[in-house]
Each structure stands twice: as structure tokens, then as C-alpha cells.
Amino acid sequence: MRAGRTRVVCRCDLSTVDGEGAETLCAVAQGTIAVQGERNGS
Numbered sequence: 001m002r003a004g005r006t007r008v009v010c011r012c013d014l015s016t017v018d019g020e021g022a023e024t025l026c027a028v029a030q031g032t033i034a035v036q037g038e039r040n041g042s
Contacts, residue, residue, distance in 0.1 A: 008033045 014027040 006035050
């Protein structure tokens with residue numbers, strides 16, 4: 001994860017675990033959020 005002044009970037013890894021405890025990566029996701037400036041007069 002990395003945070004900046006105007007954007008935030010995040011990542012998610014999803015794993016499954018079988019009956020023996022072995023993990024398998026099955027999905028990944030990445031997203032960004034734009035941060036708006038403060039509103040004046042509202």
C-alpha cells in the first residue's frame with residue numbers, strides 16, 4: 001500500500017487454504033482512490 005497527497009493505491013491478495021493447510025493464491029485486486037481537495041464555502 002502506498003499513500004500520497006492526492007491518491008491512494010492499495011492491493012489485495014486472496015488465497016484459499018486446503019484441508020492440509022496449503023495456501024493457493026486464487027485472486028488479486030488493485031485499486032486507486034483520488035482524494036479531493038477541501039471545499040471552500042460549503
